[in-house]
Amino acid sequence: MIQEKLVCTTCACLCDDIEVEIEENRISKIRNACRKGSSLIYASQSDKRHASYLIYGQKVSQDEAVEKTSRLLNQAESPLLFGFDNSTLEAQSTAIELAEALGATIDDTSSFRQGELVQTILSNLNPTCSLDEAKDADLVIYWGSNPYHSHPRHLSHFSYYTHPKYEEAGWFPESRLISIEVRDTETTEICDKSFRFFRILPGEDPDFIASVLAIIEGKKGREDAGEFLKSIKSSSFCVIYAGPGLDYSLDGEYQTFNRMVNRLGECTRIAVIPMIDPYNMRGFNQLLFDKTGFVNRVNFANGASHGLEFSFLEQVRNNVPDCILIAGSDPLSSLPDSLVKNLGDITIITLDPFLTATTRISDVVLGIAVSGLETGGNAIRMDGTEISLNRVISTSIPGDEEIIRRLLDMVKR
Amino acid sequence: MNPLGGEKSSPIPIVIITYKDLFLWAARYKSVSDVDYERRAAQISLSADDLKSLGIDDSAQVRLANEFGSIVVQAKLDPRCPKGFGFMPRSRLTNRLTNYDPTRAKNPNFKRIEVTVEPVS
Numbered sequence: 174m175i176q177e178k179l180v181c182t183t184c185a186c187l188c189d190d191i192e193v194e195i196e197e198n199r200i201s202k203i204r205n206a207c208r209k210g211s212s213l214i215y216a217s218q219s220d221k222r223h224a225s226y227l228i229y230g231q232k233v234s235q236d237e238a239v240e241k242t243s244r245l246l247n248q249a250e251s252p253l254l255f256g257f258d259n260s261t262l263e264a265q266s267t268a269i270e271l272a273e274a275l276g277a278t279i280d281d282t283s284s285f286r287q288g289e290l291v292q293t294i295l296s297n298l299n300p301t302c303s304l305d306e307a308k309d310a311d312l313v314i315y316w317g318s319n320p321y322h323s324h325p326r327h328l329s330h331f332s333y334y335t336h337p338k339y340e341e342a343g344w345f346p347e348s349r350l351i352s353i354e355v356r357d358t359e360t361t362e363i364c365d366k367s368f369r370f371f372r373i374l375p376g377e378d379p380d381f382i383a384s385v386l387a388i389i390e391g392k393k394g395r396e397d398a399g400e401f402l403k404s405i406k407s408s409s410f411c412v413i414y415a416g417p418g419l420d421y422s423l424d425g426e427y428q429t430f431n432r433m434v435n436r437l438g439e440c441t442r443i444a445v446i447p448m449i450d451p452y453n454m455r456g457f458n459q460l461l462f463d464k465t466g467f468v469n470r471v472n473f474a475n476g477a478s479h480g481l482e483f484s485f486l487e488q489v490r491n492n493v494p495d496c497i498l499i500a501g502s503d504p505l506s507s508l509p510d511s512l513v514k515n516l517g518d519i520t521i522i523t524l525d526p527f528l529t530a531t532t533r534i535s536d537v538v539l540g541i542a543v544s545g546l547e548t549g550g551n552a553i554r555m556d557g558t559e560i561s562l563n564r565v566i567s568t569s570i571p572g573d574e575e576i577i578r579r580l581l582d583m584v585k586r
Numbered sequence: 587m588n589p590l591g592g593e594k595s596s597p598i599p600i601v602i603i604t605y606k607d608l609f610l611w612a613a614r615y616k617s618v619s620d621v622d623y624e625r626r627a628a629q630i631s632l633s634a635d636d637l638k639s640l641g642i643d644d645s646a647q648v649r650l651a652n653e654f655g656s657i658v659v660q661a662k663l664d665p666r667c668p669k670g671f672g673f674m675p676r677s678r679l680t681n682r683l684t685n686y687d688p689t690r691a692k693n694p695n696f697k698r699i700e701v702t703v704e705p706v707s
Contacts, residue, residue, distance in 0.1 A: 209608060322606050322611075355671075356673065358666075375603055375698055421696060421698075486688075508681065509686050510654070510655065511654045511686070512685075512694070527615075
């Protein structure tokens with residue numbers, strides 16, 4: 174039996190304290206992982222869940238699947254590369270090169286989930302900090318996020334419970350917790366009684382933010398916005414963990430939110446950290462931003478163009494691509510049926526460690542190793558910190574970087 | 587007559603808000619079969635007022651429908667739920683009711699799905 178430590182790649186927390194026991198190249202025990210993390214690790218042990226190499230549903234060799242994929246991509250007039258949020262930085266970087274070589278459009282799930290917020294952080298329009306620094310925050314705010322379900326170890330490993338002066342009895346806590354939500358949740362239940370949570374009905378966030386700004390400017394505003402402002406003013410370091418609830422409510426329009434955060438920054442130290450779900454969405458956003466100035470929705474047909482028309486949603490809605498390479502994403506399970514029905518007329522190639530609804534309709538499936546378990550690499554955590562992933566299980570299945578590198582070499586030829 | 591003592595009513599409009607559910611997520615990976623996933627996905631939390639308007643008890647089956655599709659799920663009484671809203675874990679089931687319309691929003695309407703709900707007899 175061998176004991177190993179690994180980084181969990183289930184979500185963008187990238188918890189680096191997971192301990193496993195390995196017997197005969199299989200994980201027999203897991204320590205410290207949450208329910209999501211342990212489910213993913215155990216799923217990777219199941220041969221029935223693993224995707225293999227398929228062309229039109231028939232098992233083929235790895236070489237045949239890769240060659241078929243390169244032919245389909247080369248023949249495509251309007252190829253789209255989508256996903257890569259569950260890929261290593263090395264695979265993402267190669268995928269961006271592949272998109273350039275093909276003159277393709279490239280996009281990821283941040284295009285319909287928090288991409289605009291990450292863009293504001295990378296453009297220095299919102300202050301941020303690392304999760305290590307955030308442990309000192311005496312006011313923790315979860316806005317449109319219930320970490321109990323989305324990031325189960327966030328509270329205990331990175332935020333509220335990790336404050337250096339946190340007292341378990343909680344009678345005189347040095348750190349306080351606020352939740353801004355549409356209803357009571359497991360997180361709102363642990364908020365301090367005197368600060369509790371702010372119930373914002375769906376779509377009310379812009380009104381709430383406008384009210385906070387109005388009160389800062391000496392005008393009248395909502396009573397709850399006044400209480401919220403008072404809480405922030407009484408803190409010395411406040412971290413806002415911004416979740417998808419806020420993103421959907423603002424519909425990706427962060428200008429007023431940015432203005433509010435920057436005005437609040439005049440009263441106290443404040444930082445915003447996005448509660449990102451896929452383990453390396455932030456990595457994809459960072460790499461594409463470094464190359465083009467944009468975190469997603471980029472087309473390389475004539476240099477690098479950016480626009481809403483290059484989002485996966487718009488591309489599929491308008492039937493633009495004739496071939497889509499999807500990596501580590503399952504749009505068939507996560508997007509409206511009324512939209513993904515359009516995928517039926519498009520050639521689909523999927524790279525995924527697991528069998529999913531999308532692999533089932535794919536023309537070509539390329540099974541890949543699970544990052545952080547069967548293949549190593551690097552990734553960027555939700556706060557922008559780069560984390561190294563270990564390989565703890567030996568497998569002959571290649572990682573996505575190797576497959577995408579082979580495709581890039583073939584396309585260049 | 588319904589179990590709560592009122593007359594059986596016609597379909598009522600509600601807005602569904604989807605959310606990520608830890609147990610549903612785990613069920614998707616933990617089990618090779620889809621049975622557990624589908625059972626956990628086929629639930630909607632509703633307020634006591636809305637259950638009363640529908641003339642149904644906790645755990646009754648209801649049909650949710652809009653122009654994009656129709657699904658049958660189990661209604662769960664949730665005192666935390668505001669009247670007029672229903673909460674469902676985001677899943678392949680809710681995808682049948684969601685839509686992407688860029689003239690209304692940049693994102694699909696995962697957090698604001700307008701449906702009618704009616705009891706399934």
